[in-house]
Amino acid sequence: MSVITPYRTELSSSRDGFAQLLRAEWTKFRTVRGWVIGTVVGALIIVGLGVLTASKSMCSIATVTRQNPNPVFHACPAPATGPGGEWVTDSFYFVRQPLAGNGGLTVRITSLTGLYSTHGGLPSGGNLLAGMTRGVQPWSKAGIIIKASTRRGSAYAAMMVTGSHGVRMQWNFTHDVAGTAGKVSAASPRWLRLTRSGDVISGYDSADGRHWTLVGRAVLAGLPATAQAGLFAATPGYTVNSTSLGGTSSVGGPALATATFDRVSRQGTWPAGRWTGQDIQAPVDSALPRSVQGFTQGRGRFTVSGSGDIAPADSASQVEHTLGGAFAGLIAMVVIGVMFVTAEYRRGLIRTTLTASPRRGRVLAAKAIVLAAVTFVAGLVAAAITIPISEHLLRANGNPISPLSAATLLRVTAGTAALLAVGAVLAVAVGTLLRRSAAAVTAVIAGVVLPYLLAVISGVLPAGAEEWLVRVTPAAGFAVQQGAPAYHQVVATYTPGTGYFPLAPWAGFAVLCAWAAVLVTLAAFRLRRSDA
Amino acid sequence: MEATIEVTGLRKRFGSTLALDGMTFLVAPGQVTGFVGPNGAGKSTTMRVILGLDKADAGSALIGGQPYASLRRPLSHVGSLLDAAALQPSRSARNHLLWLAHSQGLSAKRADEVIERAGLASAARRRAGGYSLGMRQRLGIAAALLGDPPVLMFDEPFNGMDPEGIVWMRGFLKALAAQGRAVLVSSHLMSELEDTADHLVVVGRGRVIADAGVADLIAAASADRVTVRTTARGDAMTALARAGAEVAATGPDVLTVSNLTPESIVGLLSENAIPFTELSAHRASLEEAYMELTRDSVEFRAEAAR
Numbered sequence: 001m002s003v004i005t006p007y008r009t010e011l012s013s014s015r016d017g018f019a020q021l022l023r024a025e026w027t028k029f030r031t032v033r034g035w036v037i038g039t040v041v042g043a044l045i046i047v048g049l050g051v052l053t054a055s056k057s058m059c060s061i062a063t064v065t066r067q068n069p070n071p072v073f074h075a076c077p078a079p080a081t082g083p084g085g086e087w088v089t090d091s092f093y094f095v096r097q098p099l100a101g102n103g104g105l106t107v108r109i110t111s112l113t114g115l116y117s118t119h120g121g122l123p124s125g126g127n128l129l130a131g132m133t134r135g136v137q138p139w140s141k142a143g144i145i146i147k148a149s150t151r152r153g154s155a156y157a158a159m160m161v162t163g164s165h166g167v168r169m170q171w172n173f174t175h176d177v178a179g180t181a182g183k184v185s186a187a188s189p190r191w192l193r194l195t196r197s198g199d200v201i202s203g204y205d206s207a208d209g210r211h212w213t214l215v216g217r218a219v220l221a222g223l224p225a226t227a228q229a230g231l232f233a234a235t236p237g238y239t240v241n242s243t244s245l246g247g248t249s250s251v252g253g254p255a256l257a258t259a260t261f262d263r264v265s266r267q268g269t270w271p272a273g274r275w276t277g278q279d280i281q282a283p284v285d286s287a288l289p290r291s292v293q294g295f296t297q298g299r300g301r302f303t304v305s306g307s308g309d310i311a312p313a314d315s316a317s318q319v320e321h322t323l324g325g326a327f328a329g330l331i332a333m334v335v336i337g338v339m340f341v342t343a344e345y346r347r348g349l350i351r352t353t354l355t356a357s358p359r360r361g362r363v364l365a366a367k368a369i370v371l372a373a374v375t376f377v378a379g380l381v382a383a384a385i386t387i388p389i390s391e392h393l394l395r396a397n398g399n400p401i402s403p404l405s406a407a408t409l410l411r412v413t414a415g416t417a418a419l420l421a422v423g424a425v426l427a428v429a430v431g432t433l434l435r436r437s438a439a440a441v442t443a444v445i446a447g448v449v450l451p452y453l454l455a456v457i458s459g460v461l462p463a464g465a466e467e468w469l470v471r472v473t474p475a476a477g478f479a480v481q482q483g484a485p486a487y488h489q490v491v492a493t494y495t496p497g498t499g500y501f502p503l504a505p506w507a508g509f510a511v512l513c514a515w516a517a518v519l520v521t522l523a524a525f526r527l528r529r530s531d532a
Numbered sequence: 533m534e535a536t537i538e539v540t541g542l543r544k545r546f547g548s549t550l551a552l553d554g555m556t557f558l559v560a561p562g563q564v565t566g567f568v569g570p571n572g573a574g575k576s577t578t579m580r581v582i583l584g585l586d587k588a589d590a591g592s593a594l595i596g597g598q599p600y601a602s603l604r605r606p607l608s609h610v611g612s613l614l615d616a617a618a619l620q621p622s623r624s625a626r627n628h629l630l631w632l633a634h635s636q637g638l639s640a641k642r643a644d645e646v647i648e649r650a651g652l653a654s655a656a657r658r659r660a661g662g663y664s665l666g667m668r669q670r671l672g673i674a675a676a677l678l679g680d681p682p683v684l685m686f687d688e689p690f691n692g693m694d695p696e697g698i699v700w701m702r703g704f705l706k707a708l709a710a711q712g713r714a715v716l717v718s719s720h721l722m723s724e725l726e727d728t729a730d731h732l733v734v735v736g737r738g739r740v741i742a743d744a745g746v747a748d749l750i751a752a753a754s755a756d757r758v759t760v761r762t763t764a765r766g767d768a769m770t771a772l773a774r775a776g777a778e779v780a781a782t783g784p785d786v787l788t789v790s791n792l793t794p795e796s797i798v799g800l801l802s803e804n805a806i807p808f809t810e811l812s813a814h815r816a817s818l819e820e821a822y823m824e825l826t827r828d829s830v831e832f833r834a835e836a837a838r
Contacts (some may be wrong), residue, residue, distance in 0.1 A: 006561050007712035008534050009680040014637030017604040026637035031618055179663035348618035350677070351585050354613060356635040358584050358601040436744065531586040 018366065022494030025370040028340075035336050039374055041351070042332030042420075043382035047389070049325025052389030059398045062413055069152040078400030079152035079313045082173040084220075085403045086484075087443030089378050090173075091308025092234030094145070094278045102269015104195035105144050107231065108209065110186045111260040114140050117253030128257070129292060134502035137164035138432040139311075139491055140235035141170075142304060144194050146201055148220065149226045150280060157201035157218040158232070158310065159192040161259070167202035168489070171218035173312050176489040178204040179215040195267070199223050199493055202210045209263065230275065231264075231295070233257050233306035239491050254307060256292060263304040281308065311490045318402040320412045320483035321499060322390035323383055327452050327478070330423045333375045333444055334444045342437040351532050360527045368428045368520060372421040379417030387413060404483050411505060416479030416508065422516050426474060429519035432527055447515075451475035455496040463495045467502040474515040476501070479508025533563035535714045539589035542581055544738075551577045552588065553738035559716045561682065564709045566729030566746075567718040570826055574738040575718040576614070579687050583612055584687040595683055595800050607636045611676030614683040616668035616692070621661025625652055627823065628660055629678060636679055648672035651700070673704070679742035684708055685716045688797025690724045702728045722822040736826045750821050758786045758794050761799070761810035769803045773799065 014020075029035055062071035082088035099105070114136035115129055143160030157171035159179070167179030169189055184190045191206035204212040235257035277295045295304040344350040357363050387409070395401055396500050404412070427444045432441040452475040455466040470476050479501035486494040494500040501508050544552040548585035552574045559565045566721035567575050580586040582593040582696065595603065595610050603609045619628060647656045650670040651827075655663070669689055671820035676684055690698055705728055709715045719725050725732070732749055734742040742749060759782075763766045768787060769779045777792040791798055794813040801808055 005712045007682040009682070011608065011638070011642065011680045014605060016636050020635055020637045024631045027627065027631035027634050028620075028623075031623045149705055343620060347620060348615045349620060351580070351583075351614055352618055352632070354585060355583050355614075356607055356632055358603070413773075444612065463728060531580070 009440045010051060012216075012261075016357070018362055020120055021362055021366040022370060024356070025363075025366045029370055029374060032343075035340065038332055038336045039378045042329040042336070042375075043378040044414075045332060046300070046325045046329040046379070046382040047386050048234040050322035050386035050390045051393065053322045053324060055397070057394055057397055059400070059421040073147045073398075076400050081403060081517045082153050082312070083155045084172060084174055085405060086174065087402050088153050088173045089236075089309045089311050089313045091281050092232045092293065092310055093145075093304055093306030093308075094150065094228070094230060094232050094280050095227045095275050095297075095302065096147075096150070096230035096278060097270055097275055097296045098226045099146065099196065099266075100226045100269040100271055101228075102195075103148070103266065103270070104193060104196050105229050105267070106191065106193040106209075106263070106265045107144055107261045108189050108191050108263040109113065109142065109184050109259055109261055112136055112140060112161050112163065112184050113259075114163070114235055114255055114259065116235075116255035118238060118251070124408075128282050132256070135489070136257060137235050137238060137255050138162070138164040139309070139489060140255065140257040141168070142233040142306070143192050143231070145230065145310075146194050146196055146220075146223075148223055150228055150278060152280060155220040156310070157194065157203065157220060159189050159194055159203040159205065161192075161209055161216065163235070163257075165489075167215065169216040169218070170310070170489065171201065171220065171238045172218075173310065174487065175216075175218065175488075177203075177216035179203070179213070180207065187529075191263075195225065196223075196229075196231070226271075229270075231259075231261055231302055231304050232310075233259050233304040233392050234308045234310055235306070236309040236311070236491055239493075241480040253470050256307050258303060258305040258307055262300050262415070264300070264302065266433075311488075312487050313483075314484070314490075314492050317406060318399075318483060319387055319391050319394065320409075320481060321414065322386055323481055324456075325386075325414050326379070326383075326416050326419060326456075326481065327449050329379065329382060331380070331422055331445060333420045333424045334427040334448070334505065335441055337375070337424035338431040338437055338440040338444065339426055340367060341431035342435060342440055345435040346437070354532050361524045362489035364428070364432060364472055364520070364524050364527055368425045371424045371428055374415045375424040376421035379420035382416065383413040383416045402484065408483055412481055412483055415505065415509060419477050419480055422472075422477060424511075426428075426512075426519055430524040431517065431518065432523035445464055447475040448477075448512075451476050456499075457497075460499045463497075464466035466496045470508070471502050472511070473509060474512045476503055476508040477512025479503050480505045529531045535712070536584060536594075536596055537683060537714060537716060538594045538597070538818040539578060539582065539591070540593075542577060542588045542593060543590040544577060544581065544586065544588045547729065551579070551738055552591075555739055556590070556733065557733045557740050557743050557790045559714045559733075560731070562709060562712050563730035564725075564728055565583070566715060566722075566725035566732045567716055567731060567735070568722055568725060568822060569720065569735035569741075571720050573720075573735045573826075574752040575720075575735060576687055577738075579612070579685055579716075579718065583610070583614070604737075605636050605679065606633065607679030609681050609682040610683045610685060611679060612687075613669070613672035613689060614687045616665060616672040616689075617667065618719050619660040619663075620670070620676060622659055625660050625663070625674075628671065629674060632675055632678055634682060638678060646674040646677045647744045655770045661684075666694055669693055669697070675700075682712070683716075687718050688720070690719060690721075691716060698724070699725050707803075722819050726819070734822060734825050741825045752836070757796055757814045758789045758792065759787055759810070759812045759814065760797065760808055761785055762787065762801075762806060762808040764806050766807070767804065768801060768806050771800055771806060775800050779804045805832060 056264050060073040062073050064071050079087040080090050113133040117132050133418040140163035141160040145158035147156035148154040159169050161184040166181035169177045190211045193204040201218045201437050203215045206212045235255045237252050237254045239252035291307050294507050314364035431440040453467040455469040482501050486500045539557050542552045543554040555578050581588045623745045647653055650673050652670050772779050778790045780788045782788045
């Protein structure tokens with residue numbers, strides 16, 4: 001037999017590291033036109049639904065005057081803005097006088113009572129309060145307040161008794177600290193004290209006026225030398241949320257809170273020397289009309305009645321909601337993510353892939369990274385286009401635009417992109433596990449998009465079920481799109497359907513990531529262990 | 533690295549079917565090794581095990597002494613074509629080769645070179661989904677050549693090829709072997725390999741039945757039997773046996789003779805004045821040799837199918 005000269009290649013040596021594998025998977029992706037088009041379509045769906053939502057969202061107020069009986073339409077006024085930039089409700093009855101420089105105010109409260117309407121509107125004439133029911137609301141509040149000015153939204157700090165949350169110290173709308181618990185009554189009065197020292201306001205409470213407990217300390221940056229200080233009363237309206245299989249509905253009506261104060265003592269310089277009653281009220285307000293609010297003063301005793309609230313306002317349903325089409329874009333990304341793997345199984349191409357790259361875990365990683373990068377960029381571009389366009393449209397349609405901080409806007413934008421990316425990675429994992437397009441697409445849609453549709457869009461489930469769905473399923477990740485935070489000191493319909501998720505934005509996103517991580521691990525296990 | 537494929541004692545079971553039952557053979561460089569056996573004999577499974585795609589229950593498959601999974605830049609060690617239909621239909625041939633090239637750190641230029649070599653240059657930018665099976669085979673060959681590997685493995689590369697393609701493929705395989713590469717080509721039809729393979733590994737029921745050079749295999753199968761029809765059976769047997777032949781009476785006046793050429797049998801019978809009415813030499817074709825060898829496994833399969 002002749003001597004064989006073994007074959008020697010003349011190709012120069014190359015590398016087959018992870019970078020090469022990533023490049024190969026990227027080449028695979030970009031050379032299938034359907035996938036590229038699908039990604040663009042997914043992004044366009046998000047933009048399209050966002051623009052549609054914004055263009056259909058109208059807000060206007062009609063005014064009719066004696067001179068001009070034809071209604072004139074105006075854009076809806078924006079709620080007041082608090083010191084933190086957020087929308088606030090700042091509506092209460094204020095018995096005030098100026099406090100110059102440092103000083104303090106101490107009172108005793110002996111009762112907090114209330115009236116409320118269970119049937120929405122009030123009779124327009126006669127005795128407004130005749131048909132109302134006795135009782136306080138959980139967050140009916142009365143107490144003492146030091147406020148930068150009487151302008152709505154200005155900085156403040158307050159000590160108060162509440163309907164059912166005991167004594168609280170609250171400041172600048174979003175801060176809330178609990179003091180002594182329990183209801184106030186003549187037998188069990190509450191002493192409250194506020195002291196000002198520069199920008200720092202300290203709040204104390206006491207059961208007997210001798211032994212005081214510090215409840216909280218608020219720093220009101222830029223508080224003017226002369227502030228407004230005094231007594232206040234306010235109450236949010238009566239609200240009952242009833243939830244059933246048909247969804248959540250709420251009924252309610254306006255309410256009035258009345259508190260009795262005595263032992264009022266002032267420390268420091270109070271140049272006016274006498275108390276002035278003022279109804280701090282928004283132009284468009286659900287609070288009771290001026291006529292039923294007010295105060296009486298006599299023999300050291302004050303009775304103050306007020307309606308409204310001093311609290312953060314519901315500022316959901318705004319710009320970030322125009323990214324609500326992300327779920328539809330996600331469906332496109334999921335289909336592409338699944339196909340990126342299952343198309344290879346269907347044709348047997350996976351064998352070519354694994355012959356070129358026998359380290360299978362890296363193949364899965366490369367596919368996941370390429371798809372995550374592509375869908376992230378597509379999502380980012382979609383969100384970055386949607387937000388300014390829809391903000392413009394919302395404004396043009398008369399909607400006040402809730403102030404979102406730059407950080408929140410960035411989180412919502414990048415979070416939407418990350419949501420698509422992680423969803424696509426999850427689809428890659430499920431595609432690898434199930435190997436069949438139809439089964440994998442169905443599974444991912446049922447696991448990620450369906451819970452979102454049920455909990456957030458449909459409104460057919462009770463609130464508890466809605467919250468459970470967006471807490472434990474991968475749909476929890478949509479929480480990253482929530483713009484406005486929920487506040488415990490506000491009674492509102494905080495349900496997924498109204499844009500509030502039970503988990504914090506990044507916590508919800510972490511739930512989605514955990515699902516993706518588990519599924520990728522299982523997929524890697526299956527890919528490594530099974531014959532290709 | 534030595535350009536060899538070394539398969540030792542592979543066993544693999546799919547459910548109740550024993551696909552590989554001690555498969556053992558060696559593919560040497562510089563020749564085309566035919567890997568033949570009936571459908572279901574375990575050829576494709578063996579190839580998948582060699583490529584690390586399927587795991588064997590026992591045994592080993594080594595490329596130049598290393599398991600496939602441990603190879604760096606595997607396509608520069610082994611080129612393979614398992615299934616020509618394994619393509620994303622909407623991706624062009626060139627782009628198919630491009631991602632493969634990128635996975636090995638090879639350039640787009642290399643992809644163009646192998647397209648040229650496989651005779652696909654004019655169709656390279658068309659969707660692979662529109663390719664005929666023969667064109668897909670060429671694309672698969674191009675992919676196998678991408679890393680310019682010393683070991684090549686093709687599963688049924690003649691499938692779907694037109695006669696012109698078959699001629700091209702034969703010359704191509706021989707040329708690859710002549711460069712010093714080890715070339716393993718499977719087929720379920722011996723005729724496809726008759727003029728191409730230098731060495732044959734014949735398999736059936738998951739094990740090797742014969743592992744020999746093509747010439748040896750033919751000789752072993754036919755063993756040059758000669759049939760003699762004569763009325764003087766006894767005399768003929770005596771005379772032929774004395775000359776060193778193996779003689780068997782296979783009919784009332786029929787003898788089957790081996791170990792003697794037909795010419796010397798004619799000479800002996802004439803010398804001894806023994807009459808004969810017919811003398812026929814029988815030489816097996818490779819196809820017959822293969823049929824002979826694989827009859828058992830085919831019968832087994834027919835029974836199993838019942």
